[in-house]
Amino acid sequence: MAKMFLSNFILGAADPLVDWELFWSSIGPMVGGGIKNTIPLTLFAFTFGLILALLTALARLSGNKILSGIARVYVSAIRGTPLLVQLFIVFYGLPDLGITLEPFPSAVIAFSLNVGAYASEILRASILSVPKGQWEAGYTIGMTYPQTLRRIIIPQATRVSIPPLSNSFISLVKDTSLASQILVIELFRKSQEIAARTYDFLQLYITAAILYWIVCFVLSLVQGRIEKKLDRYVAK
Amino acid sequence: MQIQVKNLHKSFGDLDVLRGIDLDVPKGSVVAIIGPSGSGKTTFLRCLNALEMPNQGLYQFSDGFKLDFSKQPKKNEILKLRRKSGMVFQSYNLFPHKTALENVMEGPVIVQGLKKEEVREKAVFLLEKVGLGEKMHLHPHQLSGGQQQRVGIARALAIQPELMLFDEPTSALDPELVGEVLSVMRELAKEGQTMVVVTHELKFAEEVADHVMFIDGGVVVEQGPPKEILKAPKEARTKQFLDRVLNPS
Ligand SMILES: Nc1ncnc2c1ncn2[C@@H]1O[C@H](COP(=O)(O)OP(=O)(O)O)[C@@H](O)[C@H]1O
Ligand SMILES: [Mg+2]
Numbered sequence: 159m160a161k162m163f164l165s166n167f168i169l170g171a172a173d174p175l176v177d178w179e180l181f182w183s184s185i186g187p188m189v190g191g192g193i194k195n196t197i198p199l200t201l202f203a204f205t206f207g208l209i210l211a212l213l214t215a216l217a218r219l220s221g222n223k224i225l226s227g228i229a230r231v232y233v234s235a236i237r238g239t240p241l242l243v244q245l246f247i248v249f250y251g252l253p254d255l256g257i258t259l260e261p262f263p264s265a266v267i268a269f270s271l272n273v274g275a276y277a278s279e280i281l282r283a284s285i286l287s288v289p290k291g292q293w294e295a296g297y298t299i300g301m302t303y304p305q306t307l308r309r310i311i312i313p314q315a316t317r318v319s320i321p322p323l324s325n326s327f328i329s330l331v332k333d334t335s336l337a338s339q340i341l342v343i344e345l346f347r348k349s350q351e352i353a354a355r356t357y358d359f360l361q362l363y364i365t366a367a368i369l370y371w372i373v374c375f376v377l378s379l380v381q382g383r384i385e386k387k388l389d390r391y392v393a394k
Numbered sequence: 395m396q397i398q399v400k401n402l403h404k405s406f407g408d409l410d411v412l413r414g415i416d417l418d419v420p421k422g423s424v425v426a427i428i429g430p431s432g433s434g435k436t437t438f439l440r441c442l443n444a445l446e447m448p449n450q451g452l453y454q455f456s457d458g459f460k461l462d463f464s465k466q467p468k469k470n471e472i473l474k475l476r477r478k479s480g481m482v483f484q485s486y487n488l489f490p491h492k493t494a495l496e497n498v499m500e501g502p503v504i505v506q507g508l509k510k511e512e513v514r515e516k517a518v519f520l521l522e523k524v525g526l527g528e529k530m531h532l533h534p535h536q537l538s539g540g541q542q543q544r545v546g547i548a549r550a551l552a553i554q555p556e557l558m559l560f561d562e563p564t565s566a567l568d569p570e571l572v573g574e575v576l577s578v579m580r581e582l583a584k585e586g587q588t589m590v591v592v593t594h595e596l597k598f599a600e601e602v603a604d605h606v607m608f609i610d611g612g613v614v615v616e617q618g619p620p621k622e623i624l625k626a627p628k629e630a631r632t633k634q635f636l637d638r639v640l641n642p643s
Pocket of ligand 1: 406409411429431432433434435436437438
């Protein structure tokens with residue numbers, strides 16, 4: 159085994175640049191890990207995270223001292239600690255309290271909490287960016303706070319929040335690779351597993367990187383299109 | 395009296411902006427409020443719609459609905475007050491993500507819970523009335539200032555308010571667009587809509603108002619029929635103000 163490692167390391171330069179056989183046999187499992195875990199993890203975490211973010215943003219804007227205090231501490235705690243540590247607390251730490259979760263739900267929880275905190279700041283800023291006159295116009299035709307929020311403010315805030323939320327989404331896709339550390343068999347974990355067998359680290363990790371890049375590139379194209387579409391009708 | 399306001403006070407921190415304002419508006423009449431910038435005109439109108447909460451004062455409608463601002467009014471009282479009055483803002487404040495028609499329909503559909511088809515017909519009627527029947531499917535950013543303000547008026551009228559409040563509705567407009575908005579307001583006055591109008595358009599006030607109030611420093615300095623106040627004011631401060639409005643620079 160040491161010999162194999164050596165030959166690979168020292169003689170690597172003499173090998174063909176890309177081991178195509180390995181490429182074709184590794185890409186399937188990696189894409190599989192992406193479809194089975196990376197993408198669902200991203201979608202679940204972003205959906206739950208956004209719901210949490212909206213509640214947190216509203217709590218902070220509510221003027222209720224207790225609610226906004228809780229929201230503030232939550233955001234501060236999540237933003238002030240590493241994501242990897244948060245993942246470890248949920249997966250390796252909670253069992254000490256008798257709460258044992260599978261890797262995937264653990265990852266969904268940790269990532270949702272993370273998205274919830276960061277996106278709440280985005281939503282709060284977008285809601286605050288809607289001119290005060292829009293609230294007042296809603297109130298003067300007799301609308302309540304929730305009616306005005308839902309019908310008048312959120313639609314305008316959404317348009318403002320699309321660019322920063324798209325950035326969060328794209329970051330999330332990449333960050334899910336950290337779930338490999340709590341045994342979620344996602345794209346990067348797959349590449350690690352194959353690399354552990356074949357020792358072809360460089361090629362496998364670059365393949366993984368390219369796969370992430372492709373996904374993020376496509377997403378950034380989608381982002382551009384959405385932004386163009388929503389550019390109109392924003393209150394000045 | 396359609397509405398009666400007694401001894402209305404409002405301060406922001408240490409700043410006493412309104413210091414005991416009384417207002418009586420008979421049904422179907424138009425009251426014009428004039429006064430220098432910073433005298434509290436906007437604050438007064440906003441108090442009448444509870445966009446600002448007065449510190450003190452009584453507000454009474456002819457149907458017996460009554461608010462005493464020395465106590466914090468309940469949420470549903472505030473909603474009720476707002477449904478009785480329509481507000482037209484200096485800066486229009488139309489909903490930019492909705493068409494002119496949707497802007498007008500929003501109140502009746504969401505607030506009054508009426509059926510969309512029913513409301514639609516009335517909203518189209520209102521937009522035609524303010525001369526925008528052809529533009530009803532456009533968004534605010536596709537309309538001129540004067541057109542936006544006319545949509546603003548239609549939107550406020552859509553909830554069938556007993557009282558319409560106008561806060562300098564033409565002062566953000568280019569001069570050539572002022573007339574179209576004033577003529578809509580003149581029409582409303584003729585139909586017997588009760589209105590309180592803050593304005594610098596003295597000619598309009600003279601023609602349309604039944605009563606003119608001059609406010610300065612948060613108090614009513616002088617009030618009466620337009621001919622008296624605008625042509626033969628008694629108070630020096632009124633004279634000075636009128637002189638400055640009529641002969642700018
Ligand atoms: N929300 C507020 N907070 C503090 N001061 C205010 C506020 N709104 C108005 N004011 C002050 O109240 C005074 C009257 O303002 P305003 O009612 O807008 O006058 P006008 O409409 O007659 O020009 C001004 O001195 C203004 O600075
Ligand atoms: Mg004003």
